[in-house]
Amino acid sequence: MKIRLPNAWLVAVAAALLGGLTGVATAVATATATPLRTAATAAAGLATEGPQPRLETDATVHDFGRVAVGGSGSHEFTIRNTGDAPLVLTKGATSCTCTVSDFSGAGSGDGSSRTVPPGGSTTVRIEWKGKGGGGPFRQRATILTNDPLRPEVAFSIEGQVVPIWKAEPPVITLAGLSASAPAEATAALFTFGNAAAELVDCRLVAEQFADLVTVSAEPLPPAALAAAEGATAGFGLTLRFAAGLPLGKLRGDVETTLRVDGEELTATIPLEGTVTGDLTVVGQAWDKRAKAVRLGTVSRRDGLATKLFVMAKGAGRDQVRLAVKEVIPAGLEVTVSPPRPVGDGNLIRIGLTLSVPPEAPTANNLCTEAASAGKIVLETGHPDTPELTIPVCVAIAE
Amino acid sequence: MHPAKTTHCPGLPRQPLAPRRVDAVAAGRLTMRLAALLVFTAISASAGSAATPDHGVGVSDEVVTEFQQRNGRLFENWGVPRAVLAITGELDGYIEPCGCTGKENQKGGLSRRQNFLDAMRTAGWPVVAVDLGSQVKRFGRQAEVKYQSIADGLRQMGYSGIGFGPADLRLPAEELVAAVASVGTEPTPFLSANVGLLGLDANITPRFRVVEIGGLRVGITAVLGDGKADGIRNDAIEIAPAESALAKVAGLLQQGNCDHQVLLSWATPEETRSLAAAYPQFDIVVTAGGADEPPAQLPELPSGGRLVELGHKGMYAVAVGFFPGSDQPIRSQRVPLDARWGEAREMIKLLASYQRQLESLGLEGLGLSAMRHPTGRRFAGSAACSDCHDYAYEVWEGSSHAYALTTLEEQDPRRDGDPECLSCHVVGWAPQRFEPFEGGFLSMAKTPHLAHNGCENCHGPAAAHAAVERGDVRATQAERDRLREELVLTLDTPEGKQRAVNNCLECHDLDNSPQFDFDEYWPSVDHSEDDEE
Numbered sequence: 026m027k028i029r030l031p032n033a034w035l036v037a038v039a040a041a042l043l044g045g046l047t048g049v050a051t052a053v054a055t056a057t058a059t060p061l062r063t064a065a066t067a068a069a070g071l072a073t074e075g076p077q078p079r080l081e082t083d084a085t086v087h088d089f090g091r092v093a094v095g096g097s098g099s100h101e102f103t104i105r106n107t108g109d110a111p112l113v114l115t116k117g118a119t120s121c122t123c124t125v126s127d128f129s130g131a132g133s134g135d136g137s138s139r140t141v142p143p144g145g146s147t148t149v150r151i152e153w154k155g156k157g158g159g160g161p162f163r164q165r166a167t168i169l170t171n172d173p174l175r176p177e178v179a180f181s182i183e184g185q186v187v188p189i190w191k192a193e194p195p196v197i198t199l200a201g202l203s204a205s206a207p208a209e210a211t212a213a214l215f216t217f218g219n220a221a222a223e224l225v226d227c228r229l230v231a232e233q234f235a236d237l238v239t240v241s242a243e244p245l246p247p248a249a250l251a252a253a254e255g256a257t258a259g260f261g262l263t264l265r266f267a268a269g270l271p272l273g274k275l276r277g278d279v280e281t282t283l284r285v286d287g288e289e290l291t292a293t294i295p296l297e298g299t300v301t302g303d304l305t306v307v308g309q310a311w312d313k314r315a316k317a318v319r320l321g322t323v324s325r326r327d328g329l330a331t332k333l334f335v336m337a338k339g340a341g342r343d344q345v346r347l348a349v350k351e352v353i354p355a356g357l358e359v360t361v362s363p364p365r366p367v368g369d370g371n372l373i374r375i376g377l378t379l380s381v382p383p384e385a386p387t388a389n390n391l392c393t394e395a396a397s398a399g400k401i402v403l404e405t406g407h408p409d410t411p412e413l414t415i416p417v418c419v420a421i422a423e
Numbered sequence: 424m425h426p427a428k429t430t431h432c433p434g435l436p437r438q439p440l441a442p443r444r445v446d447a448v449a450a451g452r453l454t455m456r457l458a459a460l461l462v463f464t465a466i467s468a469s470a471g472s473a474a475t476p477d478h479g480v481g482v483s484d485e486v487v488t489e490f491q492q493r494n495g496r497l498f499e500n501w502g503v504p505r506a507v508l509a510i511t512g513e514l515d516g517y518i519e520p521c522g523c524t525g526k527e528n529q530k531g532g533l534s535r536r537q538n539f540l541d542a543m544r545t546a547g548w549p550v551v552a553v554d555l556g557s558q559v560k561r562f563g564r565q566a567e568v569k570y571q572s573i574a575d576g577l578r579q580m581g582y583s584g585i586g587f588g589p590a591d592l593r594l595p596a597e598e599l600v601a602a603v604a605s606v607g608t609e610p611t612p613f614l615s616a617n618v619g620l621l622g623l624d625a626n627i628t629p630r631f632r633v634v635e636i637g638g639l640r641v642g643i644t645a646v647l648g649d650g651k652a653d654g655i656r657n658d659a660i661e662i663a664p665a666e667s668a669l670a671k672v673a674g675l676l677q678q679g680n681c682d683h684q685v686l687l688s689w690a691t692p693e694e695t696r697s698l699a700a701a702y703p704q705f706d707i708v709v710t711a712g713g714a715d716e717p718p719a720q721l722p723e724l725p726s727g728g729r730l731v732e733l734g735h736k737g738m739y740a741v742a743v744g745f746f747p748g749s750d751q752p753i754r755s756q757r758v759p760l761d762a763r764w765g766e767a768r769e770m771i772k773l774l775a776s777y778q779r780q781l782e783s784l785g786l787e788g789l790g791l792s793a794m795r796h797p798t799g800r801r802f803a804g805s806a807a808c809s810d811c812h813d814y815a816y817e818v819w820e821g822s823s824h825a826y827a828l829t830t831l832e833e834q835d836p837r838r839d840g841d842p843e844c845l846s847c848h849v850v851g852w853a854p855q856r857f858e859p860f861e862g863g864f865l866s867m868a869k870t871p872h873l874a875h876n877g878c879e880n881c882h883g884p885a886a887a888h889a890a891v892e893r894g895d896v897r898a899t900q901a902e903r904d905r906l907r908e909e910l911v912l913t914l915d916t917p918e919g920k921q922r923a924v925n926n927c928l929e930c931h932d933l934d935n936s937p938q939f940d941f942d943e944y945w946p947s948v949d950h951s952e953d954d955e956e
Contacts, residue, residue, distance in 0.1 A: 117492065117493070118492070118493035118494060120715075120716060160712075160714075161692075161712065161713050161714035161715075162714050162715070163713075163714030163715060163716045163717075163718065164715070164716065165716065167493075167495075169492070177492075177495070179495070179719065181718075181719070183714065193654055194589070194654035194655075196561075196562065197656075198562045198593040198656065198657075199656050199657075200562070200593055200594060200595045200596070200656075200657045200659075201595055201596065201657065201658060201659060210656050212654075252650065274563075274790050274792075295856075297562045297563065298562070299595060301595075305597065306597070307596055307597040307600050307601075307621065307659075308597075308600060308601070308604075309600065309601055309604040309605070309606065311597060311601065313597055313598070313601070334600075334621055334625070336596070336621070336659060338658060365622060365624065366622075367619075367621055367622040367625075367658065367659060367660075367661050368622065368658065368660065368661035368662070369658070371658040372658040372659050374621050374622055374625060376625075
């Protein structure tokens with residue numbers, strides 16, 4: 026018998042159409058024929074025909090308002106069975122600081138489950154503890170049910186956990202301070218006692234530089250207390266750093282002793298930061314550990330255009346004017362942009378555009394044993410650092 | 424016999440093709456074509472009934488079901504959205520969950536986040552991912568390395584918009600720029616309307632972005648609230664007032680013919696609501712400063728837009744699905760990043776790289792220097808206690824505390840070079856400052872006797888006491904008694920018990936041991952002297 030074979034492309038198109046139609050039909054059939062949450066109902070052995078339990082609640086969210094850190098509270102939610110079959114309730118998962126206490130009211134069962142007859146109701150008590158450092162609080166407790174339309178119901182507890190004191194910012198951080206110029210940092214300390222707190226003492230505890238810093242604290246005006254809801258007192262802390270801070274890491278604690286509701290306590294605000302030189306290099310290609318610019322191998326056919334920034338701060342920043350004195354390899358071109366202040370002007374930014382033109386000579390300055398580093402030497406105009414040398418790791422190839 | 428090859432000769436009338444005979448070759452071709460038909464059918468059928476992206480690939484049904492029961496089912500009644508906005512943020516340095524409660528019992532982490540995004544993409548959902556900011560919480564070299572790692576991870580996951588949180592902006596400018604700036608021709612996903620690294624005019628990051636996804640145009644911008652900007656002291660960062668900066672960007676976004684506009688607002692909910700009221704064009708507004716968990720439903724703003732809270736520590740993501748033309752054009756789903764998502768290999772590699780960097784930097788490279796213990800005393804190591812306190816030592820040896828460091832070594836990737844982990848898994852560190860005390864653990868090579876969470880972490884440094892008891896050092900009876908008394912902890916008085924509880928809470932804190940209750944946990948480590956035989 027002779028059979029005429031169909032064209033392969035026709036087969037593919039027909040297969041795609043057939044498959045697509047099959048898939049859509051399957052999806053539609055699944056969606057319409059399968060009750061909602063079939064997997065859950067099947068897993069729970071829930072019946073979907075005949076008399077059914079029906080769970081109703083008035084509310085599933087309780088706002089407890091405010092609770093102190095370490096304090097606790099509880100609330101009862103009512104669950105009613107408006108169906109015509111027993112409603113079985115089981116304790117489900119809870120958020121980390123929530124616990125579900127026993128069920129109470131109509132029905133039978135042990136502490137972890139409850140069966141509510143048709144027309145009956147029960148209550149479930151949710152307890153919580155105010156943990157952590159304070160702030161908005163929201164946690165859940167879940168009850169599993171045999172109501173096929175509501176196999177689980179989540180009760181949510183919300184409110185505010187109020188600490189005894191709070192600092193804003195919680196850590197005083199000063200990145201990139203200048204060793205040659207004074208600086209200042211501020212923080213606000215709020216208390217939440219029943220009455221306004223009294224300031225006893227405020228000091229900086231820091232092994233290496235405490236003598237270069239003065240700390241003062243003043244009561245905040247009432248309007249400033251609005252920044253911390255519920256605060257009954259607030260103090261503005263000011264730290265003044267003199268010039269001459271040692272280069273490197275800053276680490277200390279601002280300790281403020283307060284009397285709150287008759288009890289004395291010490292609020293400790295960590296202080297951390299860095300003190301760096303007045304001229305620093307910043308950029309995507311800047312390798313901070315190696316203290317070099319890494320450009321890799323650049324094809325002069327493709328060229329290069331990348332940007333670095335020299336940041337100037339401290340007493341001499343306004344005198345900084347960069348001029349290119351020397352560049353190795355010779356094929357690397359450096360263009361200097363005019364200086365621009367950043368923000369309040371405590372920092373001046375000067376852009377350097379690095380490029381490799383098509384006619385650049387080849388070179389290898391890849392910072393290996395066989396190929397020494399290149400460099401960009403800049404005259405700066407800075408009174409203490411008249412010249413800045415930036416190592417460059419680059420190779421210029423065809 | 425080969426089938427005749429028919430050609431058409433110019434000038435001659437076309438002849439009908441002669442039917443080809445069936446032979447072995449043709450039968451083979453028929454078989455292959457039928458097989459192709461079946462394969463195409465299967466693939467097309469799969470695409471036609473794509474699975475809901477509610478779990479990670481390779482996760483067992485048992486685990487999926489368990490976490491659906493624990494934390495809820497996802498995307499019920501959604502169907503396939505035109506596009507979905509996946510929103511994350513406030514990671515606060517929790518690059519992955521860990522803690523003595525067990526990873527499977529905790530939520531969050533970049534690894535699960537990647538699998539969540541991949542599940543939606545695999546299901547054929549067009550996804551645009553955005554992040555509010557606050558990748559880190561701390562300051563110092565480890566935070567810098569972590570920020571770079573997280574930024575790399577977010578790029579790998581294909582994020583389209585990432586804002587800045589206050590803690591991010593406390594990092595040194597050179598670290599931020601290195602992590603955030605465009606790489607080659609690939610634009611940076613970081614953006615902000617009012618935060619400019621090295622100045623707003625340096626244009627390290629754009630002020631906004633418009634993304635086309637699923638045939639929809641989605642405009643994205645971010646702001647840092649004025650209340651949060653006040654606490655940042657970083658001269659290399661320019662921060663403009665939020666509302667005036669947003670005014671400029673809002674106008675540009677309006678010209679972008681966007682179907683949806685997203686505002687990532689790192690501000691208090693109150694300030695965010697105020698910005699949303701001033702610029703009602705934003706129909707999805709993400710805020711910081713909410714509770715630990717996001718609400719189940721997105722509250723509606725007076726403008727008709729939706730307010731999104733994300734919770735803390737990156738434990739949750741929020742998915743907003745767009746269904747234009749339907750009776751519910753916007754749907755939302757709070758997504759717990761729990762064990763149902765499994766672990767993504769790419770993120771595990773990234774985490775391993777992060778841990779290797781920490782290890783290679785070492786404590787000195789991370790800028791960690793030992794600080795004086797508040798008591799001024801030095802450490803002896805738990806074995807020194809066993810000479811006299813054999814019962815207590817035996818109880819300790821049988822507890823999890825005695826192999827705390829081993830649990831870090833056995834992690835994948837291992838964490839025994841990570842100060843944020845070491846601080847509670849060895850002797851002689853300040854647990855909440857992640858730094859060693861003088862004489863505390865340095866490494867297994869240098870201080871093996873201080874491995875694991877030992878006696879002195881609760882009782883205090885005991886080197887002087889041990890030396891006196893061994894007779895290595897002569898002391899008066901009064902001195903001997905004083906050294907003994909300094910190390911005693913009692914549960915017999917409320918003050919004593921509170922002191923003991925506070926010791927435990929240094930490590931069993933909300934982050935790592937959220938279910939901790941002293942009275943429940945104490946029996947497993949009870950080594951009261953009265954029980955000693």
